[in-house]
Amino acid sequence: MTDLILAPNLNNTDDFYAALLAAYDGLDEGESHALNARLVLILANHIGDEGVLTQALDAAVMARSSPGQVAK
Amino acid sequence: MVAVRYQTAFRLYPYEKSADQEAAQPVRHPVVIVGGGPVGMAMALDLGKRGIACLVLDDHDGVGMGSRAICFAKRTLEICDRLGCGDPMVDKGVVWNTGRVYRDEREVYSFDLLPEGGHRRPAFINLQQPYFEQFLVAEIRRLQAAGAPIEIRGQNPVTGVRQQADHVVLDVDTPDGPYRVEADYLVACDGANSPIRTMMGLDFEGRVFEDNFLIADIRMMADFPVERRFWFDPPFNRGETALLHKQPDDVWRLDFQLGWNIDRKAELAPERIRDRVSAMIGAGVDFELVWTSIYTFRCCTMETYRHGQVLFAGDSAHQVSPFGARGANGGIQDADNLGWKLAAALNGEAPDALLDSYHTERKQAALENIKNSSRSADFLTPRNPAHALFRDAVLDLVEHFDFARPMVNSGRLSVPCIYDGSPLNGPDALGGGPARSRPGAPCSDAPVRDGFLLDRLTGRFAVLAINAAVPESLSIEGQPLDVIPLSAEDDATGALAHRYLGEAPCAVYLIRPDQHVVGRWPAFDPARIEAAFSQATGKV
Structure with missing residues (x-):
């Protein structure tokens, strides 16, 4: 089974983060939520691997329910 | 009384x-x-x-x-x-074979x-x-x-x-x-x-879904195509869904999602229903109400x-x-x-x-069936704002990208269950046999000479042999079985071979009276057929 990558994996993290923020500029809360949802679905389809997606869901849920822990 | x-x-x-x-x-x-x-x-x-x-x-x-x-x-x-x-x-x-899905007034995709x-x-x-x-x-x-x-x-x-x-x-x-x-x-x-x-x-026990749907069956002489048409958020039923489907006798099934908090009596008033119908099919189209009903549902x-x-x-x-x-x-x-x-x-x-x-x-x-039907209901009747958010995101995406089509769920249409793991299943000993015909699966139909395979399965246990030698007749424990000796050449389209041989050159299937597969082998072996028959009749 392919493991979900949880170590740094972006070549240029700051560029990606800036692009992410830019995509949400000028959006109200509802529009932002809608963009989040579209982005999740696009990325999920690109990943395709159900095992990786399950790990990603688990990681996202865990990170909220356990503040302070650093996911490795 | x-x-x-x-x-x-x-x-x-x-x-x-x-x-x-x-x-x-x-x-x-x-x-x-x-x-x-x-x-x-x-x-x-x-x-x-x-x-x-x-x-x-x-x-x-x-x-x-x-x-x-x-x-x-x-x-x-x-x-x-x-x-x-x-x-x-x-x-x-x-x-009917074609379904079309609309959002607002736009067709977002169709399927066969x-x-x-x-x-x-x-x-x-x-x-x-x-x-x-x-x-x-x-x-x-x-x-x-x-x-x-x-x-x-x-x-x-x-x-x-x-x-x-x-x-x-x-x-x-x-x-x-x-x-x-x-x-x-x-x-x-x-x-x-x-x-x-x-x-x-x-x-x-199970789940009640908080939604109401109005059925209006109408008779009209309209020239609409014989297709299942499904709308999300149409102008004639804003924020909800609707369905149009043809029945015999010039009757059409219209189904309107109404939401949870409705005045049931007011919605069932014939004038109210007539207005809804006219908004959907066009003000100038004559029709007669045949049957109306409001339903809720549970799984x-x-x-x-x-x-x-x-x-x-x-x-x-x-x-x-x-x-x-x-x-x-x-x-x-x-x-x-x-x-x-x-x-x-x-x-x-x-x-x-x-x-x-x-x-x-x-x-x-x-x-x-409950799993599939509940998932359709969850798509049509989102239970919370986040569920609605993703449903709308899917509908936004499907207008631009094909990948989102399988996510749109207006009903996953009934297919028979494959009884994987059933205690009645015999062995799957056919190397390279197609998964669709594995033990527990209902037999797929296929053309055979001038007829169809399923017409040969008459309600008794049956032995189906393709490119394999079998006796002319067969009884087990005094019960006669149907014996169906075929060759892959009996179906020039290749469907029979595709559905029952797969990679295998020849195959023998034992099939239950309800046309589900018991077991399959590369050749006829009476001892194995009898053992599988015992298994399928609950004797093992």
Whole structure:
């Protein structure tokens, strides 16, 4: 089974983060939520691997329910 | 006193006094079926064809009004072919293969239900439920005339049920007063609110969905295409969904999602419905309201479908949302599964324990239907803002990208369950055999010479051999089997080889009376066939 990558994996993290923020500029809360949802679905389809997606869901849920822990 | 719960569309079995009512002692019947709906009548037909005496008790004297179930799936039609009444259904029904999904006024995509050829029957027909039941009863009448031991008693509601060690005692009411009958086995096909289930104090649990839907069946002479059309957020039903579907007799099914907090009475007012319909089909189009109804739905199941001598089939055992047409179609498959098992148990050809596999297999199927039907309902009726957010995101994406199409869920249409892991399954010893025909799977149809494969599976156990030598005739434990020797060349289209050989050069299949695969091998070996037969009849 392919493991979900949880170590740094972006070549240029700051560029990606800036692009992410830019995509949400000028959006109200509802529009932002809608963009989040579209982005999740696009990325999920690109990943395709159900095992990786399950790990990603688990990681996202865990990170909220356990503040302070650093996911490795 | 026999209460009338609904109006009948066709009065098919008016009350007649039976000799049982005058008998000094309750008369014992091998099988009593309670409920004369599609499942009960299919059950009676299957048993009667097998020579098993059965008595249908119905609290009315005919088929209920209203089109209700309208989509009958290919597997149901194949079962009805075996029961002898597939042709009139398909002749009367409307065949459709194309579905279109709209958002607002835009078509976002369309789909073809059966891209695969080489099946005698289409993926679906639309047919009003009263016609479906009428054709079943017509076939029962034809068999009765030829001596089949089926009896139907109208206006015979069951008011009491007591289970004994090896039979069931029923109190039955009639216009001439009450009487009692006994049954070796009772099959409860008495619907989602099953009085038998209630009288026996049995559970029925699951989820209620907080939504209302309005059905308006209308008659109109419109030139709309014969397709299933489904709308999200159309201008004529903002924020909700709608469905348009063709039925025979120039009748169209319109289905409007209404939401949870509605004024039911106001919504059912004919003028209100007429306005809704006109907004959907166009103000200038003439139509007549044929049947209207508001429904809510739940997805529920009993824990166990067999309780001693009582077996539950159809909606009495499990209930689904209408999305996906899994209610009536699932119920017909219950009858298909139970018929041969009851006959084998009553004829002493199989142990009573074979009937336990009815629960195992059909509960598996019901859970699959409930899962699919609940997921459709969750898509159409989001339970919280986040669910609505993702549903809308899918609809936004599908207008631009094909990847989102499979995420749109306006109903996952009924397909038969593959009984993986069933205790009746034999070995899968065919290397390279196609997964679709593995043990537990229903046989796929395929063209064979000038006919179709499923027409050769007549309701007995069968040995199907493709490119493999088999004896001309075969009996196991005194029971004759159908032997079907074929060659891959019997189907020039290659479908037979694709569906039954896969990578294998030759194959031998043992097939159950309900056309599900028991086991498969590369060559005929009588000892292996006999062992698998024992397994499939509950003797191992």
